[in-house]
Each structure stands twice: as C-alpha cells, then as structure tokens.
Amino acid sequence: MKLVHDMIVLVVDGSRMLLLRNQGDEVYPDLRVIEHRQFENLPNRDLLSDAPGVDFSAGYPGRSTFEESDPHQANEDLFIAAAADTLASVAANGQDRLIVAAPPRALGELRRHYTQDVRARLVAEIDKDFTRHTVDEIARLLSVHGEPAGA
Template sequence: MTDKITLKHDGWLVVADGEKALFLRNEGDEKFPNLAVFREQQQENPANRDQGADAPGRFNDGGPGTGSAPHRSAVAETDWHRLQKDRFAAELADILYKQAHKGRFEELVLVAAPGVLGQMRKELHQEVAGRIVGEVDKDLTNHPVGEIEKLVLHSEG
C-alpha cells in the first residue's frame, strides 16, 4: 500500500473478515485521525468440515436410453464456510446502507480480506458506494486500533 487514505471527522472505517467486523469512527480529523470502535458485528462460522454432514453427492449421467454406458459423476460439495462469509458480507452491506440512508456517515473506508471485500462490493448499494473514499484489501480485524490507524490512515504528526 503506497498512499495512505484520509478520513474526515466522523468518517467511518469498517474492518472486516468473513466472521467479524469492527465499525470505527474518526473522532479526530484528516490530519490527526483518532479511530474509536463504536460497533462490533460477529457471526459464528465453523470450518466447512464442521458444517457439512453429508458426503459429496453422485449422479448417473449415462446408461439406458442415452446410448452410452452408465457413468457416475461426483457433485461438488457445498462450501458452507464460504457461503457464511458471503452472507456476512451481504449483512454488512445492508447495515451500511441503512446507516448511510439515515445520514450517519459521509465518508467510508473499507478494510477487508480480499474475498470479503469483493463480495461486499457486489452487495453495496449506490448510496454507500458513493461515500467510499478508500479501500484496503487486507485482513486487519485482529490488529489493535492504533495499528489499523497507522496502517490505513494518513497521519502527519
């Protein structure tokens, strides 16, 4: 990341992965940011092996009436863990839309693991997308707030 992002006073910074999101508000200003967590969103998302109970399915794709010998093919197993991450990204996009619609923030910076950021982009309403002043495709959810501030926001001080 070469350029640091600036965020106005009361601008929001959302740090997310597929299971946890931190909503931070800049209580400082563009020159001297001071991020504070004001909301945390979390969902339980066990590993895929703990969510799927069945073995991958199989089906016959040949045999009598088709002119070919019977052939069995495997059906890809559902990635429940990935689906939960996608649902969580959609849930965050919905929260941001509701808050933007209420006028709670003018500027937004999104910081998320690449897959989550991509899914959020797909789900974001125009009202939210128009307020984004920066995006960072990194998972920083387990970093201290001061480090997030240092890694993401421009600071001259």
C-alpha cells in the first residue's frame, strides 16, 4: 500500500492508540506520531467485586443467576470510541486520506463510530493489530500490505 504524503494512519486496539501522519512520500514513508494514548485495562477478576447475583423467583422452583457484565470489554469499547472521536476531529479539519489498522473486534467497534467525514476520507481498513510494533515497523508493514481498491 502506498502511503502518500500527509496520509493519516490510526493504529488502535482496546488499550493503545497511535495516530500517525506520513511526513515522507510514497517511496520513503516517514510516519510521525501525532497522538499516543495508552491505559491499563484491568482484567475482570480485578474489576468485579462479587459473584453474579441470585434471583429467588416465586414463579420457578429453582434459582437463577443474573447475567454478569463485562467491565473489561466495556472499558475497551470506550477507549475505541474515544479513538474514533480523535480520528473524526482530524478528518473534519482537513483533506487528509485515512488508513485504520485494528484487530477485527476493535475494527468492528470503530466502524460504529465513524462520521461521514471519516467515511469519505477512509482509504483502507486493515484487520491486524500493529499496536505493539515500532513506528518504523508499522510503516514497513503498511507498505507491504495490499493496494487498496480505488487508490
């Protein structure tokens, strides 16, 4: 994939986000960090205080438990929504083309939050997790990735 000058790249998962801009050209991409966010999302065992509740319903002879929530996943979804808001603000301020790289589940959550500006500028979505790679490695991985349709 060719990373044209001033292309914006969002690399995100449930707890890390990198927003990058290509200061180089298609031949020699030079990704620079615009924004970086990270938070520690504790596992559910540390977030939940007790076992699921038990219901003693008069209509049934046994007991049933209430469905347990997933606060860890809820925290990841909130983080991804905030990353989508950041991408939307960048898209609203310019004519930049956008690439998004995220694991499949995070990519699905991101899509729920895309604005019209983001959709209009989106060149490619890559369903891979690049968040643990260096910026230079991300540039290399994006360069060897397939050419997007219509570009």
